[in-house]
Amino acid sequence: QQQVKQSPQSLIVQKGGISIINCAYENTAFDYFPWYQQFPGKGPALLIAIRPDVSEKKEGRFTISFNKSAKQFSLHIMDSQPGDSATYFCASYTGGGNKLTFGTGTQLKVEL
Amino acid sequence: NAGVTQTPKFRILKIGQSMTLQCTQDMNHNYMYWYRQDPGMGLKLIYYSVGAGITDKGEVPNGYNVSRSTTEDFPLRLELAAPSQTSVYFCASSYRGGTGSLEQYFGPGTRLTVT
Numbered sequence: 001q002q003q004v005k006q007s008p009q010s011l012i013v014q015k016g017g018i019s020i021i022n023c024a025y026e027n028t029a030f031d032y033f034p035w036y037q038q039f040p041g042k043g044p045a046l047l048i049a050i051r052p053d054v055s056e057k058k059e060g061r062f063t064i065s066f067n068k069s070a071k072q073f074s075l076h077i078m079d080s081q082p083g084d085s086a087t088y089f090c091a092s093y094t095g096g097g098n099k100l101t102f103g104t105g106t107q108l109k110v111e112l
Numbered sequence: 113n114a115g116v117t118q119t120p121k122f123r124i125l126k127i128g129q130s131m132t133l134q135c136t137q138d139m140n141h142n143y144m145y146w147y148r149q150d151p152g153m154g155l156k157l158i159y160y161s162v163g164a165g166i167t168d169k170g171e172v173p174n175g176y177n178v179s180r181s182t183t184e185d186f187p188l189r190l191e192l193a194a195p196s197q198t199s200v201y202f203c204a205s206s207y208r209g210g211t212g213s214l215e216q217y218f219g220p221g222t223r224l225t226v227t
Binding site: 006009032034041042043044045046049089093098099100101102103104105 | 116143145152153154155156157160170202204206208214215216217218219220221
């Protein structure tokens with residue numbers, strides 16, 4: 001039973017463009033929403049995270065937008081660079097063991 | 113600190129064989145996790161532990177067992193390997209304390225093929 005739906009599955013963006021990845025969740029008990037970045041052959045690593053008491057969080061070129069009423073959140077990568085090419089996972093925290101439920105991932109490729 | 117380390121990096125098993133995937137963290141984290149990652153499916157939680165001696169099932173525990181005798185180590189045991197267990201396995205750890213970060217730190221993964 002999928003609790004976090006992520007789209008698109010893959011994304012190609014030109015260098016300097018904006019990459020946008022969307023996620024939707026079902027469980028209103030979720031209260032922490034991280035994004036993880038994974039390079040080939042490596043484990044995922046935390047990129048940026050947000051709590052539902054704010055609608056937006058920005059760290060450098062990466063921004064999370066959060067819409068609590070729609071139960072959706074998205075990752076925006078501004079001025080996308082070839083080094084951003086990776087797989088991105090959204091996730092939601094369910095408490096009770098610090099457990100995370102992950103989306104299915106978006107493979108981003110930034111072309112020159 | 114080495115962070116989260118996993119061994120082996122790669123392994124090929126025959127159907128019906130058993131093996132243990134090793135995971136060690138040196139960050140004194142109380143929470144540890146095992147995930148499997150299949151193409152297009154994201155990461156699925158197999159088992160997790162909130163401290164030494166305490167383990168619990170995740171979303172996909174069938175065919176696996178775990179133990180947590182120390183804070184540092186969290187091995188994953190595969191009994192009677194099946195082709196459906198072909199996957200990349202990630203171990204992770206996190207610290208739960210007050211309102212601090214909920215970040216999970218991942219190891220480099222073990223790529224397992226069962227034939």
